[in-house]
Amino acid sequence: MRTNNVQRLHAEGRPIINGWLSIGSGYAAELIAHQGFDSVTVDCQHGMIGFETALVMLQAVSSTPSTPLVRPSCLDPAQIMRFLDAGSFGIICPMISTADDARALVDACRYPPIGGRSFGPGRGLLYGGADYPTSANATITVLAMIETTAGFENLEAILAVEGIDGIYVGPNDLSLSMGFSPTNESSEPTVRAAISEALRMTRAKGKIAGIFCSDGDAAAMRISQGFHLVTPGNDATLLKRVMGQAVASSRAGIA
Amino acid sequence: MRTNNVQRLHAEGRPIINGWLSIGSGYAAELIAHQGFDSVTVDCQHGMIGFETALVMLQAVSSTPSTPLVRPSCLDPAQIMRFLDAGSFGIICPMISTADDARALVDACRYPPIGGRSFGPGRGLLYGGADYPTSANATITVLAMIETTAGFENLEAILAVEGIDGIYVGPNDLSLSMGFSPTNESSEPTVRAAISEALRMTRAKGKIAGIFCSDGDAAAMRISQGFHLVTPGNDATLLKRVMGQAVASSRAGIA
Amino acid sequence: MRTNNVQRLHAEGRPIINGWLSIGSGYAAELIAHQGFDSVTVDCQHGMIGFETALVMLQAVSSTPSTPLVRPSCLDPAQIMRFLDAGSFGIICPMISTADDARALVDACRYPPIGGRSFGPGRGLLYGGADYPTSANATITVLAMIETTAGFENLEAILAVEGIDGIYVGPNDLSLSMGFSPTNESSEPTVRAAISEALRMTRAKGKIAGIFCSDGDAAAMRISQGFHLVTPGNDATLLKRVMGQAVASSRAGIA
Amino acid sequence: MRTNNVQRLHAEGRPIINGWLSIGSGYAAELIAHQGFDSVTVDCQHGMIGFETALVMLQAVSSTPSTPLVRPSCLDPAQIMRFLDAGSFGIICPMISTADDARALVDACRYPPIGGRSFGPGRGLLYGGADYPTSANATITVLAMIETTAGFENLEAILAVEGIDGIYVGPNDLSLSMGFSPTNESSEPTVRAAISEALRMTRAKGKIAGIFCSDGDAAAMRISQGFHLVTPGNDATLLKRVMGQAVASSRAGIA
């Protein structure tokens, strides 16, 4: 089976730079996946993307060196199965708040006897290769999003679930859930302490600690804190910013 | 009929900052059109965009303050008519090299008696308003792309064609056509002289002088040279750049 | 944040005329939203519409004075969140039969601390404006469809749930659920009594009473009964009718 | 090969009621094609429809008793061939102004030795049946749109072209081309005389005389004048009207 960069880099002790795709376009996905990201995540939760578009984006990413991951809209086993069948090499699942959630997530992502994923890996076979059926359980990365106070409180139990490869902190929702406004790099001591503690616990288990960041500088900071997988902003936000800057720079030419 | 920013700003003596859309996504189009651009151009020549996607993008832009323009794939009257029917308020037509080309372009964009545009302004009516049939000829902007040596040589005649509102220099193709490599802001004296001369001639006729630029700084430079309508880079190139920078900044966090 | 016509008109004591979109087409959506409807609802339950199409329709409606609402396929929090992120200013949720259902609906539609909506309002920000994160909870309209006998029996409790802005009677399903054939304006005394009682209870709470109607005349009748939000038929049914009439009128010309 | 209603009804001396599809939606197309139209025309000139959508609409119409026709965006042989390959049983070609135009149209629509249509009838075979290759030339209807003064002046020669089955008057463009505002049922004597004369000449040749009409009443009038094929308005206009009426009727309920 084709190598999963997330696994390979983590095994080598190297951080993973993960791109975030919320614009529903195969061309944008392909273009971004060529910019040096180790993995890219098709965001089917907050992204403006349905199944047909996600499929096209996964195909587009498949022609690049980047590994395709998907964030489903929720812990919906059938939806998760479909994204895996469509060739995603990993799932970043929102709103995992209990060990039961984590077990359900593993069940959705792994074939029996580990889980209950139904068999029929259409595009998975094409992208992954002929040994997909026997290798998928070992190759697919499963990350639980920790983004609620409950998720943080139950983190020990979540991390203990076999088949969970790591966590992915959703700082906006975590902050909101703790009673603050949604921010990626919160200055609130409570939020900062929770993120630090989540990082420590995950590293202690030898699992992957991932987190969403505002941009490249914030991602660099998270890497230096010890996070393994970082997302330096999403495509829409960065596109908005660079287009706004282009307008501003242009107007500077007006006498 | 709804105001065309290109016309309004030109009449006020103010430059027009025009965004360039080559990613086939209504969401990206809408997002970009909200960043302060006076107009945005759906690029159906080099953009990865067919009619269905262009329609969606025109609809998305319609909910923003930006005026939607389209670059068709070529001087194809039926195609141009369809983009106008779909609500485009202007046409930036590639490869206008002769006065005959310019006349054909006007013929495609204007209703009789000025031109031969067929009547049936489906979405034009919705976006433009009930007076579209009588006001379209006066409201729609027609720009001829000058991007070949022939186009440059025939510029006087092209500018003399009634119904042509101005030009839009395609510096990549012009440079290529003159025997140099494709560049937006060429340092070749021949190319620079041609662009300056085209600007001068167009201004002398009181028509709009537009040009594609690499980015905001280049656009500012073109405005200071006297260009009226500038495009500070396209969405794909700028997205590529900002995503590449995000990767680089992230990697800076690796010890 | 952009004004929600449903809220504004209700506050002013004026009825809301709501269009119903079941044809999956951005052009049809835009065209309909321009005909004077205060709001239009993209029907993702019985309409022939998936997420990608709903997104396009919401964008198309955004360029009109009409406020976009969505009916999701069911009480699925992740789906509801996605339609809100895509810019819907309200949810008309099918099959709300208990106070628990109503609470789950509010939880899906409101950010913490009121509910558990996850943060990431992609298109919401573009359509709603920069204050979307702080204003969305107060601006988005949440209507519970009362269309089962259980829903009718539990109406008092449903109306008592904080964050529910009102109800929307589904007369077809209500009739069917009570043992009669599906009809919008039933002549069955039991059904009529239930609808009247639901109206009375909702008005008593000061909440919005909405209802689906066969056509404009039926809608006028419901307004005169005291309903606040009425839907005068759906696009497919009305299009079917007018096209059938065009055929009939044409045939009248045959000697 | 499956029967072409246009041919069958014309041979029987009965008029053809033709629906007009400008909304790009397979569902709307199917719904309309079920309302009693003998044929329906997918309008790829002024309709908001690209090839992919036209294909879906042709498939949707194929499940109804109505015969599918297409209006291409212009006299483009490759485009016409593609719509025929996609299963259209007729072409209503815009802007036929000379006998040369008419000959080029026949050439695009007919296989050798009559014309130069390239062989590869993908969906034509599925919809038409196994004898499509040998029967298509005899079964497909070719109508030339007469909608310019030139087209009217050259009508005799156009009608003389073998392989042209008839004409289809575009009254909006004809009116515009004659110097009047675009109207379907013009009261201008010049326009009325031209339409009458075109009808007379076409009937004299035993060919099909078709025309676009504002609505069913206008279509009935045209039938009584002797037109064989009438279009009682387009879907978008009729949908707009019926939706506007639904709003008006609803508002009548406001005290």
Next chain:
Amino acid sequence: MRTNNVQRLHAEGRPIINGWLSIGSGYAAELIAHQGFDSVTVDCQHGMIGFETALVMLQAVSSTPSTPLVRPSCLDPAQIMRFLDAGSFGIICPMISTADDARALVDACRYPPIGGRSFGPGRGLLYGGADYPTSANATITVLAMIETTAGFENLEAILAVEGIDGIYVGPNDLSLSMGFSPTNESSEPTVRAAISEALRMTRAKGKIAGIFCSDGDAAAMRISQGFHLVTPGNDATLLKRVMGQAVASSRAGIA
């Protein structure tokens, strides 16, 4: 209401040959449905197909003699309702493991008083006919996929649920669930015995016994065993095979 081939053939004691569609293309669907299949199933579980594409495929199949069925991604009542509204004449529901699952499935597929399906049969009416509302409950086929050990163990109870028309064995998942590798025609005695026993029990109840098979030969074998509905491979697998063979045969020409 239009006849459901599955019901008709089963009543006549004749087997049903069912095609399997996992390629998301209306053209492929139409083409396949013309090859003699009694029914075809749009696979929205493992197929690369979202709602929009499924709708197009159902429309395409509607123009053929084949009856359209859908496999939803899971036992999701709202999703099932949508496919029925879109014109599917049957549901093959994955992972039915208990009598409760079977009851929920019936509830999703049948209108009151039998089930709880919400009323609004958009395309169902077009494809099925005007009596759809009263005939759908009797015409739509509901098959429960038996593909887990639990499903097999609870088969008696599942078959006893009123409204379940039969079963459809998923041999890949059943095999996997029993601890073996996924195979359609397993040689494992345990799996073979389970399939035989499921067949026997289903026939004893007079219900439809269906099964997925690797290809036509395997399907012939299952028919001779007594299965009523067989699927001779899926489109993707068969296309893969025939294209691989074309390459191999071509290479045989290389000296």
Next chain:
Amino acid sequence: MRTNNVQRLHAEGRPIINGWLSIGSGYAAELIAHQGFDSVTVDCQHGMIGFETALVMLQAVSSTPSTPLVRPSCLDPAQIMRFLDAGSFGIICPMISTADDARALVDACRYPPIGGRSFGPGRGLLYGGADYPTSANATITVLAMIETTAGFENLEAILAVEGIDGIYVGPNDLSLSMGFSPTNESSEPTVRAAISEALRMTRAKGKIAGIFCSDGDAAAMRISQGFHLVTPGNDATLLKRVMGQAVASSRAGIA
């Protein structure tokens, strides 16, 4: 720039097995491109494929070892440019009948100074690599379809046009153009002689001789005749055949 298999294999004196894609589906395209084809051609002439779908198919093929080619609908320079910009590594252009046609084809496919292709290789850069602008002229394969008697008569002159890499015989249209029924492997001596002569002439010029074939056996025969590039049937025909066979084999199980 990424290697073009057509060029590489031809240079090595090895035949090229080319797949043919007429089903508009990225999944089918990807699946087929994985079956050992050296190249695959997206057929935008007779295939049921518009620009948006072709783009998706080109992206899907890009993740396989197969080289993507496109057949445009006709000799339309703007259309050809768009497919090249979208990443096609070759053009098989229909209906090249004169040296002028051939020159126009080269002009459309090559950048100045060889031709007049406009600069803006969006996806070409992503798929081809950063040196695309300077390497495209040398890497892109241009094949002229010889499929009319005129094309055959002018073959000498067509082959003499610089920038034409070879021919691709369209035996169906050639046969039809010569007065026979459309067949891939005609038994008519005139047609057979023309094909042999075209092969001889092309080989004499050291250019690529390609041809469409009914299936793998026919392709093997053409290779043994000396053709360099063969297409063993198209996807739709082969899928039709294999699905029909699956039905037939299944029915063999009926006692």
